[in-house]
Amino acid sequence: MPLLRSWVDSANSASCPFPLNNLPCGVFSKDDRAPHCGVAIGYKVLDVTALEAFGLLRLGEIPLFDKPSYNALMASGPENWRKFREILVDLLLEGSKWALAVRPLLHDLADVRLHLPFQVVEYTDFYAGRHHAFNVGTMFRGPENALPPNWLHIPIGYNGRASSVVVSGTEVRRPWGQIKGPNDSEPKFAPSERFDIELELGAIVGLPSEYGRPVSVEQADAMIFGYVLLNDWSARDIQAWEYQPLGPFQAKATATTISPWIVMKAALEPFRVSTPEREVPLLSYLNEPRPLLYNIDLEVGLRPKDGGESVISRTNYREMYYSAPQQLAHHTTCGCSMRTGDLLGSGTISGPTKESRGSLLELSWGGREPIELQDGTIRTFIEDYDTLVLRGSSQGDGFTIGFGECIGTVTPALNDPYAS
Known part of the structure; x- marks a missing residue:
């Protein structure tokens, strides 16, 4: 599989650990705000909790990202895991019609605090x-x-x-x-x-x-x-x-x-x-x-x-x-x-x-x-x-x-x- 090019420019570098091919899941907070679910893309983190709240990411009737943990998505099964990645690729792919709506939900990785990404049971x-x-x-x-x-x-x-x-x-x-x-x-x-x-x-x-x-x-x-x-x-x-x-x-x-x-x-x-x-x-x-x-x-x-x-x-x-x-x-x-x-x-x-x-x-x-x-x-x-x-x-x-x-x-x- 070749590189999937993103409109997030930093994600297209061969040395960047977080290209569109990756989309790793994490939990982050910024300033004094509550922690949100996010994915790393380039040297940014995309606010997944906000994506869901604004209707840009839907995987069912029940919210999966309203808590600072990926356990709900994990429990929802492989079909939702696949859909989750497909939607994110569609939003972040080079030339995506969603770029203008998604861009305000990106934060510099250097400006956020990272937390445990899931509840370890x-x-x-x-x-x-x-x-x-x-x-x-x-x-x-x-x-x-x-x-x-x-x-x-x-x-x-x-x-x-x-x-x-x-x-x-x-x-x-x-x-x-x-x-x-x-x-x-x-x-x-x-x-x-x-x-x-x-x-x-x-x-x-x-x-x-x-x-x-x-x-x-x-x-x-x-x-x-x-x-x-x-x-x-x-x-x-x-x-x-x-x-x-x-x-x-x-x-x-x-x-x-x-x-x-x-x-x-x-x-x-x-x-x-x-x-x-x-x-x-x-x-x-x-x-x-x-x-x-x-x-x-x-x-x-x-x-x-x-x-x-x-x-x-x-x-x-x-x-x-x-x-x-x-x-x-x-x-x-x-x-x-x-x-x-x-x-x-x-x-x-x-x-x-x-x-x-x-x-x-x-x-x-x-x-x-x-x-x-x-x-x-x-x-x-x-x-x-x-x-x-x-x-x-x-x-x-x-x-x-x-x-x-x-x-x-x-x-x-x-x-x-x-x-x-």
Whole structure:
């Protein structure tokens, strides 16, 4: 598919992350006004709530954009998702007769504040990247036992805290927790010293499933509304002490940062790719009916408080071993229902080289191999006031599909977390 040219001039640049081909969904506010639903087009945001109020966008008798969330559109189903994009393209396409009416509803992205684009009702994080799982397993168990026996058969995951999901730009406070080092006789309660990121993609469930009825991989793909960048902040020292036998708990509950724009699945269709060749056959219910991953270039930048940004990792979403529809289908096998607004984290997206590792745990190999930043300083894990920036994009024929930045700055731990 070539570039769809818009009368919004900035959307026609090959490097702009938000061309007419993209139309990602977000929630924004300006000045002291209430948040509205919007879509990014070029370096502008189009007020979708106002479009609906003025009768320029209708998807049924009941308003879908009168609340600052995309959950209502998500729940209305794929046919409305398609119509939504068709109407917006008609309004914004170069030569559109609607340009004069729509132009006053555009705002500069630089002048607005972005909010969570949907109400997160549940959150599940997976451990589904082959290279990440092998790297982490090698550090703790050696290469011969790096992958657990079940890993090549099943997408492993855990249920996280929906309340911990925050939008890009939200500061993340260094957590306290129980920590027991290898030479400690007893655990201590202290701030995490091995705070980390995980570079992930988040899949957002639009259509719910029925309690007691598992869904197929094909059905799961149809349920997904879109994708966001996702940073699953991780306190590795807290995790090391707590994770046996039930897995992550407080180490993963500090924050999960997502990008402010939902890239709808339709915008990613030209970039579908297959999951990697299987080392062992999957059970039939997990088989892919067609390619279900996407060719999305990803990178992580680190900005110290008083320094410039260093790109510390570059990888691609196609490195995942299990796709989001496979994860979603597996999630329903027990009969649990998925809800509109469910968020599924892909798991850390690492590639086969050191430069493509998606966490500082891997990049510094557990702290034993510090990485050097552009200003000459070194890192093993995140220091106070470091800002981490996740970016993702797919390159089309003369256009870019971007996610916007997923940013978080780590602030110091509380001096006394129980002080009144």
